[in-house]
Amino acid sequence: MYESKVRRRGVGLHAPSKATTTDSSATEPEPTIEADETSSDEDVSDKQPSRRVPAKALIDEDDAYTPWVDVLRVLSFLFVASCGLSYLISGGETFFWGMSHPPNYMQLDWWKGQWSGPLYLTPAELAAYDGSNPDKPIYLAINGTIYDVTSNRRTYGPGGSYQYFAGCDASRAYVTGCFAEDRTPDMRGVEEMYLPLDDPTVDKHWSKAELEAMRNNEREEALKKVHEGLLHWVNFFANNKKYPFVGYVKRPEGWPGTEPVRRLCDSAAQNRMPRKIPGKEDA
Numbered sequence: 001m002y003e004s005k006v007r008r009r010g011v012g013l014h015a016p017s018k019a020t021t022t023d024s025s026a027t028e029p030e031p032t033i034e035a036d037e038t039s040s041d042e043d044v045s046d047k048q049p050s051r052r053v054p055a056k057a058l059i060d061e062d063d064a065y066t067p068w069v070d071v072l073r074v075l076s077f078l079f080v081a082s083c084g085l086s087y088l089i090s091g092g093e094t095f096f097w098g099m100s101h102p103p104n105y106m107q108l109d110w111w112k113g114q115w116s117g118p119l120y121l122t123p124a125e126l127a128a129y130d131g132s133n134p135d136k137p138i139y140l141a142i143n144g145t146i147y148d149v150t151s152n153r154r155t156y157g158p159g160g161s162y163q164y165f166a167g168c169d170a171s172r173a174y175v176t177g178c179f180a181e182d183r184t185p186d187m188r189g190v191e192e193m194y195l196p197l198d199d200p201t202v203d204k205h206w207s208k209a210e211l212e213a214m215r216n217n218e219r220e221e222a223l224k225k226v227h228e229g230l231l232h233w234v235n236f237f238a239n240n241k242k243y244p245f246v247g248y249v250k251r252p253e254g255w256p257g258t259e260p261v262r263r264l265c266d267s268a269a270q271n272r273m274p275r276k277i278p279g280k281e282d283a
């Protein structure tokens with residue numbers, strides 16, 4: 001044990017010299033250890049007398065080793081590494097994992113969703129997740145896909161500026177802007193908001209055939225605008241890390257053909273204008 005400790009420290013062990021042993025009479029001299037400061041034993045004569053350290057002192061030093069310094073080092077490293085990792089993962093938001101929007105893979109619900117697959121909810125079942133029950137998550141759907149918007153309860157919960165979107169698929173409202181009235185995914189007729197109003201005093205500037213061709217064109221453009229308007233919000237939720245994907249809305253076969261076409265809401269309808277008279281488009 002003694003020897004192995006000494007070797008580990010890279011020092012040479014010297015037995016006490018004869019002279020020392022004979023000189024001392026009363027007590028056994030303490031063994032000494034020569035510190036390994038010389039490069040080789042041959043040139044000892046040229047050098048200063050070697051510094052001798054009592055072996056007991058070195059042994060005591062070894063025995064005084066405490067693991068706490070190492071533990072402290074490891075803990076400090078883990079702390080710094082954790083801060084760095086938190087900073088990287090949160091995109092510079094926090095050093096201490098206090099992320100307001102942790103990535104999906106750090107959320108238990110997301111893993112549950114991955115494990116159990118997408119949820120399929122009927123409109124009635126989805127309505128139970130409108131935020132009125134604080135113990136339940138808040139779900140909204142757009143174009144049939146459900147997202148969990150619980151992380152933004154202030155906006156989608158009761159009293160929030162967009163509470164109308166919670167607990168339903170309000171695709172129509174995202175385009176018309178009629179949040180309270182258009183809480184439905186039925187998009188039929190929404191394109192009307194982009195169609196010019198028929199006005200005989202203006203429309204007399206075109207022949208019947210011209211007007212017909214123009215109307216077809218206008219409808220095509222209007223449908224494109226509706227599509228783009230909805231797509232904007234579909235992408236907003238699909239690409240938003242704050243709102244994990246939940247599942248899909250279940251609807252009866254043949255829907256919405258089973259229901260009457262809705263009237264365009266007033267605030268969307270009131271923006272419609274007559275066609276521009278040819279040559280007076282800037283008026």
Ligand code: HEM
Pocket residue numbers: 152154155161162173174175176177
């Ligand atoms: C068709 C029209 C509109 C739609 C569909 C719409 C939709 C939305 C949605 C879904 C959000 C929530 C975003 C999120 O989850 O972070 C939002 C936020 C917001 N919108 Fe609109 N918006 C519309 C018009 C407007 C208008 C006209 C204004 C301003 C007069 C406006 C002002 C805001 C503000 C200030 C926020 C942030 C609210 C908050 O975080 O509480 N929006 N909008």
